[in-house]
Amino acid sequence: MEICSPLVFDANGMDLAATLECGQTFGWRRTKENHFEGVAGQCAANIWQQNNTLYIQPLSLAAQNADFWRHYFALDEDYPTLLQRFCTHKKLAACVEPYAGVRVLHQPFFDTLLSFILSQNNHIPRITSLFQNLRLFYGTELAPGLYACPTPHSLAQKTLEELIPLKAGFRAKYLLDAAKKVDAGVVTEELLAPLPDAEARLLLQNIAGVGPKVADCVLLYSLGRKRVVPMDVWMKRAMATLFPHGMPRAAKGSEGIAQQYIFCAMRDKTLF
DNA sequence: GACCAGGCGTCTT
DNA sequence: AAGACGCATGGT
Numbered sequence: 108m109e110i111c112s113p114l115v116f117d118a119n120g121m122d123l124a125a126t127l128e129c130g131q132t133f134g135w136r137r138t139k140e141n142h143f144e145g146v147a148g149q150c151a152a153n154i155w156q157q158n159n160t161l162y163i164q165p166l167s168l169a170a171q172n173a174d175f176w177r178h179y180f181a182l183d184e185d186y187p188t189l190l191q192r193f194c195t196h197k198k199l200a201a202c203v204e205p206y207a208g209v210r211v212l213h214q215p216f217f218d219t220l221l222s223f224i225l226s227q228n229n230h231i232p233r234i235t236s237l238f239q240n241l242r243l244f245y246g247t248e249l250a251p252g253l254y255a256c257p258t259p260h261s262l263a264q265k266t267l268e269e270l271i272p273l274k275a276g277f278r279a280k281y282l283l284d285a286a287k288k289v290d291a292g293v294v295t296e297e298l299l300a301p302l303p304d305a306e307a308r309l310l311l312q313n314i315a316g317v318g319p320k321v322a323d324c325v326l327l328y329s330l331g332r333k334r335v336v337p338m339d340v341w342m343k344r345a346m347a348t349l350f351p352h353g354m355p356r357a358a359k360g361s362e363g364i365a366q367q368y369i370f371c372a373m374r375d376k377t378l379f
Numbered sequence: 380g381a382c383c384a385g386g387c388g389t390c391t392t
Numbered sequence: 393a394a395g396a397c398g399c400a401t402g403g404t
Contacts, residue, residue: 130385223385224386226384226385226386227384227385227386227387228383228384228385228386228387228399228400228401229384229385229386229401229402230383230384230385230402230403231384231385232402232403233384233401233402233403234384234385236402237401274400274401274402275400275401276399276400276401276402277387277398277399277400277401278386278399278400278401279400281387315387315388316386316387316388317386317387318386318387318388319386319387320385320386320387321386321387324385337385338385339385339386340385340386341385342385370385374385
């Protein structure tokens with residue numbers, strides 16, 4: 108690919124490392140402090156941050172599109188103001204403050220669906236490794252060593268036997284069902300877009316291996332449904348501890364985003 | 380070698 | 393409606 112200069116963005120308070128390492132995406136590898144290499148959709152890139160400036164060196168043709176990255180990193184959303192609304196509540200502010208640089212990404216749909224199918228009964232390092240191998244074994248190369256997710260159509264052609272090398276265990280059959288249903292047009296981004304959250308969740312759950320948790324992660328981390336709250340047993344415990352009477356009013360309307368900050372705080376054990 | 384990991388499906392009460 | 397349990401795999 109023809110070499111072009113890096114794209115430059117105002118980070119608007121984003122913390123690149125916190126955003127990419129908080130467990131909402133599994134497509135990036137840290138090469139050095141504040142430098143990441145990876146793939147989102149058809150976009151391969153090196154990304155780094157200096158102070159409040161974000162640099163993106165495209166490594167594939169699609170990655171030259173600045174609008175893709177603005178949307179991916181939610182740079183066109185006013186997070187500083189959004190977070191101020193949460194911080195009117197003391198306990199929520201304590202969760203948000205250390206992770207104010209985290210942005211909830213807008214990730215490509217199929218990539219997100221597959222990565223959270225892999226996430227079930229699993230932990231972040233292995234999810235990352237499984238997702239990387241999925242792209243390496245069955246995807247197409249975008250740049251040296253960087254592979255795109257297989258398309259729904261190409262993955263749908265595979266057999267369970269062909270997925271054995273991935274070592275995804277019981278999740279392998281779920282990957283295939285997701286590919287087949289998306290490829291056949293049974294569950295697509297276009298069908299989900301106009302649906303209310305509850306109905307979109309149910310449509311996603313038609314895919315084998317997709318339950319409420321995985322569905323909600325796709326809704327929040329890919330489709331921008333900011334009110335969706337991906338719940339797991341640990342999140343429920345954290346919420347019950349922090350907010351025994353429910354989420355504070357200040358966060359209403361953005362519960363899912365608020366949850367992301369609580370989850371970061373919980374994972375780092377800063378509050379629990 | 381037991382136990383765990385950001386679940387889900389199935390089979391029970 | 394809610395709880396127990398199996399599921400494949402790799403790490404600690």
